[in-house]
Amino acid sequence: MKLLTAAQTREADAFTIKEEDIESVDLMERVAKAFAGWFENKFQPTQPVYIFCGPGNNGGDGLAIARLLHQRQYKVQVYIIGDVSKASHDFKVNLEQLPKEIVQHPIQAEADIPVLPDGACVVDALFGTGLNRPVTGLYGKVIEQLNKSNNCITSVDMPSGLYTDSQTPEEGAIVQADFIVSFEFPKLAFLLPQHEQYIGQWHVVPINLSQKFISHVETTLHCTTQQDVKHLLKPRKRFSHKGLYGHALLLCGGYGKMGAAMLAAHACLRSGVGLLTIQAPPVGYSVLQTAVPEAMTLVDKNRKHLSELPQGIEKYDVIGTGPGLGTEKVTQTAIGQLLATSTQPLVIDADAINIIASSDRLKSQIPKHSVIFTPHPKEFERLVGKAQNDYDRLERMKEFCHKHACYITLKGNNTAIGTPDGNIYFNTTGNSGMATGGTGDVLTGIITAFVAQNYSLEEACRLGVYVHGLAGDLALNTVGEISMIASDVIDHLPKALLSLQQP
């Protein structure tokens, strides 16, 4: 699914209005209906509803929502902030249509800001995608008061005060929304970790914007949905054999960290690889042979650490490396050889990232169009550099992926995947139970398996990250967030993959 900027959303509105020969206020009515439909499923009409409206179309939505909720027996009161005479045209149309039974409270000074009863149900319709400067003054005071109170806040389209697709200046007040109901597309701001305190649960409701516009509009930002992934996943051929699904090599594990190799190996096998070989130091030989009988094991000449590449390395279709490696000198040399000589795609994680990050020479040897890096935020910072904020981080990711013609999956709540052609795909699965040691090793194994099965590197990243998160979400039902460990994610991979194969 594409992610549109605020400007593109306005273009989509204008295109739809023209294509369908409707008025802009008709589109506002659609928005309000979509919101009210969601609201009815969430809140009972017994709860009084307080709707705060700003001067633009977000406020206009608020007024239309007030009318619709009133019709559906909710007890609604409306607070209107600022000078109504300067409000948008569609705001004014909806103000005229507001039923007389709905109490209107103008807020024109600080003294007018209400203290609502605890547990009130607030709808925030102050500002949406039209916000063009930080929120200060009276609007800022209203937002501060709403945030201070103990009420459940549902924001219309955007938490008011938050910029849709660029950094919000520090001086601006921002609503801390419990719920956000946005229209047609999620917004970039919802997906960035720095906005955690403003973004509760977000939901996207359709308003039938022009499909023609949506399919043609150009964007580098995308969100991977279940539908996208179902589309990507290829069925296995009936007359197939293991040779069709690739032979992967994992260069993982070291003294005291053989578990990382095991997790990556299990995940790789559960994700459909045809054959798997693991090369590990001798300390890991018997444990790997016992714990992962499906894999073949090669032994490094170094007792504790990766120090060499196996003979006949060309025969492997993909190499996954990093988990459990450590950063010994011998391992640095081996990773250098891997970059300089490999002919197949590489999935590079953990200490292998740290090794490359610490050497400009190694960075300059990253083979083009064949590497996927899977860093967590700290590893990312070492590899790509320190960013000022999440927007800056995405820009740096784009630059790095372009310069080295590589892929990066930046792990986090909405893992962001960068591609050499400048696209960014945000993931929509996963949960905070997965913030535990070993889940990254699992991801390395999964992505390696998808590359082995001949998915493109971009597809392997998107599928791998989605399936990994989905397995974590399924694990939530059985073990919960607190108890979840990396093995639980592996245990739920079969269910995750099965569910994606359902029509």
Ligand SMILES: NC(=O)C1=CN([C@@H]2O[C@H](COP(=O)(O)OP(=O)(O)OC[C@H]3O[C@@H](n4cnc5c(N)ncnc54)[C@H](O)[C@@H]3O)[C@@H](O)[C@H]2O)[C@H](O)CC1
């Ligand atoms: N396709 C859709 O999703 C549709 C969404 N709709 C809703 O319309 C808003 C966007 O409306 P717009 O009028 O463009 O902008 P806002 O209401 O967000 O605000 C504009 C308004 O506010 C003034 N302003 C901006 N920043 C500030 C500030 N910091 N302090 C004070 N005043 C400010 C600005 O000058 C304007 O007067 C979208 O989010 C949806 O909710 C439509 O209903 C139709 C389709």
Ligand SMILES: [K+]
């Ligand atoms: K809002």
